[in-house]
Amino acid sequence: MLGKPSWERKLIAAKTALQVTKYIDKQKAPKSINFEKLLANILIKHSYSALGAFHVKTLFLGMMHFMDEYNYDIERVKRCVIHYVQPDGTEVPFCTFNVFPEIYRDKVQEAYSYSPQEWKKLNPGWSYEKDKYHRDIQKLESGEAYKKTYFNIRRYW
Structure with missing residues (x-):
């Protein structure tokens, strides 16, 4: 996309975001996440704040195939x-x-x-x-960090 005008890059980014959305099951997706908007912001704005907003709402899973002496590359x-x-x-x-x-x-x-x-x-x-760590669930649930994190969890889904 280097060398293309800004408007053309934005158009390509929007088309790409729309293509990705066909893999999202909106019935099962959390209601609080607008994946299309998050992705479009990354592709259009090219900013760390747009990327950060995406990472706050999603979980990255990375994988690598295992190498051993027989398939060492x-x-x-x-x-x-x-x-x-x-x-x-x-x-x-x-x-x-x-x-x-x-x-x-x-x-x-x-x-x-x-x-x-x-x-x-x-x-x-x-x-x-x-x-050994022994979990005290009542102490955990009464803590400020737990309340802040999980208080509004019902609205998430």
Whole structure:
């Protein structure tokens, strides 16, 4: 769309937004979300505020196919945007870190992990039962954050 006049870019964006809407089941969609308007604003305005409004109302689900030693794809690793930073400061692409554990993951875990006996020495008196989180639903529901988040949930659907 580079090089096209502004009005033509907006027209293409509107047409694209309308095409996407055929995949939305309006009977099942939340009534408080105008997906077409959110998408059109992103495509027309090209602003972070329009993109932010979309993200406030939607949930992004990202997926990648799993790679192992048999389907390892170096071109995909070059495009990887998820990295582990190791204690020595080096960055390793997520796919590489997990596909070849003996090269990266195992060395880091061996260098920085404790045996159960060492951990017990470093944490005397620790108890799983004392440390475990126990949900108190009444305390949770009476909290300000819960009320602010879920008070108007009936209007959402």
